[in-house]
Each structure stands twice: as C-alpha cells, then as structure tokens.
Amino acid sequence: MGMRRKVGSTKSPSVFSHEFVIQNHADIVSCIAMFMVVGLMFQVTQQTASLFITMQHNHTQVFNDTEPATEVTYYTNGTKDFCSVFFYLLIAIVLHAVVQEYILDKVNRRLHLSKVKHSKFNESGQLVIFYLASVIWGANIIFEENYVTNLALLWEGYPHTNMLFQTKFFYICQLAYWVHCFPELYFQKVKKDEMPARVQYATMYLVFIGATYALNLTRVGLCCMVIHYFMEALFHISRMLYYSEKSDFAKTGFSIWAVLFVIARFLTVTLAVLTFWFGLGRAENQVFDLATGNFNTFLIRINCLAAISLLQVWMMWNFLNFQLRRYREAAAAKQKAKQRQKERREAKLQAAKKRGSEASSDEGGDTDVSLTPRANKAENGGPRTRNRGGKKH
Secondary structure, eight states: OOOOOOTTOOOOOOTTSHHHHHHTHHHHHHHHHHHHHHGGGSHHHHHHHHHHHSOOSEEEEEEOSSSSOEEEEEEOOOTTHHHHHHHHHHHHHHHHHHHIIIIIHHHHHHHTOOHHHHHHHHHHHHHHHHHHHHHHHHHHHHHHTTTTTOGGGGTTTOSOOOBOHHHHHHHHHHHHHHHHHHHHHHHTTOOTTTHHHHHHHHHHHHHHHHHHHHTTOHHHHHHHHHHHHHHHHHHHHHHHHHHTTOHHHHHHHHHHHHHHHHHHHHHHHHHHIIIIIIIGGGOSOOOEETTTTEEOOHHHHHHHHHHHHHHHHHHHHHHHHHHHHHHHHHHHHHHHHHHHHHHHHHHHHHHHHHHHHHHHHHHHHHHHHHHHHHHHHHHHHHHHHHHHHHHHO
C-alpha cells in the first residue's frame, strides 16, 4: 500500500530514513490504526481504544410521547473529539494512499503527463473524491433533517448542542481530512512553490469548520459546506479534464462552474444573513453561556457574518482574477494561432514564388539546349556546301 519504488532501483532505503517513511507511510499508519482497533478486543485497553474509535460525549434521551417510548442517542462536542480526529486522520492517510496507488497512478500512466500536470492532476483527483463523498453524505443529512423544506430549522432551537450520530461523524471526518493534508505535504513530496496554496486552503477549511463545530452552528455550516463542496467538485473535475487534454469537455465544465460559482456565493451569503441577522438576531436567549453552549450574542453574530461575507468576497476576487487570466491565455493562444497561420501563408507564397522562378529558369535552359544542335548543324553545313561545290567544280 506504500509508494512504489522506481523500476530498476535495486538499493532499498535504510530503515526509518526519510525515503523509507515516505515509501511505506501507508503501511506504517495502517499498523498504528490496526493496533488501536485490536485494543477494543481486550478489556484492559477497551476503554482507551474506544476513546479514539467511537464517538464521544453522547447521552440518551427518552421520549414518552409515543407508544412505546423511544430512546434517541445524541452527541455533543467536547475535548475528547481530538482523539477521534486523530484516529480518523490515520484512516484518511491510508485512504489517500489507496486512491493514489490504485486509481490515480493507473490513470497517470495512461496519460503520460508532465511533472507539473502530474502533481496538479493528483491533487484534483484526491479532492474530487472527497468533495463528491461529502456532498452525497451532507445532502443525505440535509434531506433527512428537512432543512430544505424548513429553513427555520437552521436557527430555531439554538444552541444546537444535540447532534445525531451521522452529523457528528460527518464533522469529525471533515476535520480529520483537512488535518491530514498537512502530513501529506511530506508524504507526497509536494514542491515548495505548491505548498503555500495547499496550506492556505487546508487552514481556512479547518478554521471555518472548527469554528462552526465549536459554536454549535452545525446546521447552517452543513448547508454551506454542501453548496461549496459541489462547486469545488465541479471545478476539479473540469481541471482533470483539462490536464487530460479533453479541451472541449473541460471548457464546458469551466463554463458551467463559472455560472454556478456565482450562484453558490449568493446562496451562502443569503443563508448567513438569514441565520445570523434575522434568525438568531430575533431569538430570545441572546446570552453567552459556555455551559449550555450558547454563543448567541451580537458580537459573535456580527463576527461570524462578517467572516463569511469577507470569505465570499475574497473568493469572488480570486474567481474574477482566474477568469481574466483564462481570457488572456485564450486571447494569447488565439493571437499565436493567427500568427502561425499568417506565417504559413507567407511560407506558402514564398515557396510558390521560388517554384515559379525555378520553372522559368528551367525553360530558359531548355531553349538554349534546343538551339545548340541547330547551330552545330548550320556550322557543319558550310563546309559541306564548299566541299560539294569543290567537287562539282
């Protein structure tokens, strides 16, 4: 499951060297995760192992309004979630290596990409799988909780400290994935010029998702994530098509993404304004209470709304720069194509002129050659006439 060694390399790296860790990081990490899972089998280590593997901070509520009475297990956030994030960080590293070796590497061998395109293609491939899985998972939670049909659920009943298992597990997996992006910079040997961009977006995801989870704003955060992830998945699919030299499909994908991207930014700002300005702004319990997880104060709401709005503005700015860069590149490519076409026409004209001059010179040479025998005949005819005359005389 580790990185494959280059063909022809007979010397194995020394144990615990950088190259050894990079080549076998998936095997090492999977052994650590398996060691934690095995800990569940023994009573002595079961409690410690479950701290990492199972979801913590749970409690059960009994509802007597139905016959028979039903019990529902809810989960809250807490400090023990760091252990869960660590374990699923290991799982994310293993899954990253599996996707890389059994899917992306096989595709790359068929495409024969350059080193720069190879790195970006792998990055987009990993993100596409994660984004699509998150969109499907998050959309399923949204429809099951009826957030689409009743938007008021995004702010009603705040603080939303009680989460179902799938909601909490979704957020734990999100945090674990974006944390795993940092060690992957070392495992994948990412170049220094590519690191700042990857560190930037991974850090921003961690900050916003972590703040949403800590402030008990999981409902509105879930909706915003699904909208954003769908746009990102479409962008990286188009990017992979572009690097695969499927220009027509890539152009169509980028065009659709450009339209939906603006709509997504508008929807995100709309949800933020409805939740933080109108919904929570009109709630009765606008107090800061750490014990109950209530952070519904004017200062926190304004900061959250400003952070989301500034993020959307920053993304729109990058979007406009991206579109302008694409427009300039397309205009430059079109200008180059026209220049090449003009050079080809000029080359054809010059070649035609050259062939015409060579043809005229050849015709002149043939005329001189055809006159030469006649001239020789005329020269030879003079003496013959004199000879004949002499004889006759």
